[in-house]
Amino acid sequence: MPRKGDATRGGNKQVPPKETRLTLRLDFEGAGRLGPGKMRLLELLEANGSISAAGRAMGMSYRRAWQLIDELNRTFSEDVVKTQQGGVRGGGAVLTQTGRDILNAYRGIEKKAQKVAAAEIALIARALSKS
Amino acid sequence: MPRKGDATRGGNKQVPPKETRLTLRLDFEGAGRLGPGKMRLLELLEANGSISAAGRAMGMSYRRAWQLIDELNRTFSEDVVKTQQGGVRGGGAVLTQTGRDILNAYRGIEKKAQKVAAAEIALIARALSKS
Numbered sequence: 001m002p003r004k005g006d007a008t009r010g011g012n013k014q015v016p017p018k019e020t021r022l023t024l025r026l027d028f029e030g031a032g033r034l035g036p037g038k039m040r041l042l043e044l045l046e047a048n049g050s051i052s053a054a055g056r057a058m059g060m061s062y063r064r065a066w067q068l069i070d071e072l073n074r075t076f077s078e079d080v081v082k083t084q085q086g087g088v089r090g091g092g093a094v095l096t097q098t099g100r101d102i103l104n105a106y107r108g109i110e111k112k113a114q115k116v117a118a119a120e121i122a123l124i125a126r127a128l129s130k131s
Numbered sequence: 132m133p134r135k136g137d138a139t140r141g142g143n144k145q146v147p148p149k150e151t152r153l154t155l156r157l158d159f160e161g162a163g164r165l166g167p168g169k170m171r172l173l174e175l176l177e178a179n180g181s182i183s184a185a186g187r188a189m190g191m192s193y194r195r196a197w198q199l200i201d202e203l204n205r206t207f208s209e210d211v212v213k214t215q216q217g218g219v220r221g222g223g224a225v226l227t228q229t230g231r232d233i234l235n236a237y238r239g240i241e242k243k244a245q246k247v248a249a250a251e252i253a254l255i256a257r258a259l260s261k262s
Contacts (some may be wrong), residue, residue, distance in 0.1 A: 019160050021157070021159075022162075022240070023155070023158065025153070026150055028150075028256070028259055029150050029152075074260065076260060077258060077260045078258070090247060100233070101258070105251035105252075106251070106253050109174055109228035109244065109248035112244070112249060112251075113244035113247065121236075121240065123232065123236045124165070124236050124237070125159070127207045128206065128208065128209055129162065
């Protein structure tokens with residue numbers, strides 16, 4: 001059976017570089033912070049329409065998910081998530097326009113950083129242990 | 132007391148935005164990670180010529196500082212820090228060329244990300260609570 005890239009790789013031991021994931025944190029001088037966990041929670045909330053489902057998808061208790069959302073709502077001057085009528089767990093939850101704007105901006109920073117700093121990220125990835 | 136979404140925001144009340152600090156983490160698929168703590172430690176080590184002094188400057192025990200440096204040395208195929216003769220604590224420590232390259236690349240990613248994503252960072256900063 002023919003193998004890919006047979007004998008010719010010899011001199012040039014190219015080990016495929018490990019996937020390097022860049023994540024961002026934004027710190028607001030003690031006025032809260034944003035990181036990948038909260039942003040993922042917002043994304044899952046948007047997809048599931050519920051805080052509890054979003055938390056569950058991250059292996060998080062409802063209480064913990066709710067705390068993080070509450071923290072986000074306090075960090076910003078307008079709510080990031082709006083819960084809907086129907087009791088504490090009954091109603092759904094949606095991102096507000098502010099919530100969507102913040103999530104989009106955060107993902108935009110990630111994408112731009114990954115792109116503009118591709119050479120530096122590759123340099124670091126190449127220096128990794130081969131094991 | 133002004134309430135959220137009070138409609139008066141159209142006026143042009145420019146509150147100076149809080150300082151927003153962007154920090155980066157790089158994750159290498161379970162093969163280690165880099166973040167602001169380790170990078171700061173390398174910087175202080177470079178400035179002080181010693182692991183213990185660098186750790187002290189970060190309020191870290193010698194043991195903890197040493198563990199982080201050891202972790203870094205294992206993460207990369209070449210040592211990031213080289214300790215010099217003179218017993219466990221006696222000799223100094225310096226960054227290797229690999230260590231300097233990685234530190235520079237990391238700072239470069241930060242600088243580029245902050246610059247290229249200035250608009251997104253500003254958008255998020257403007258949405259912060261005014262308190």
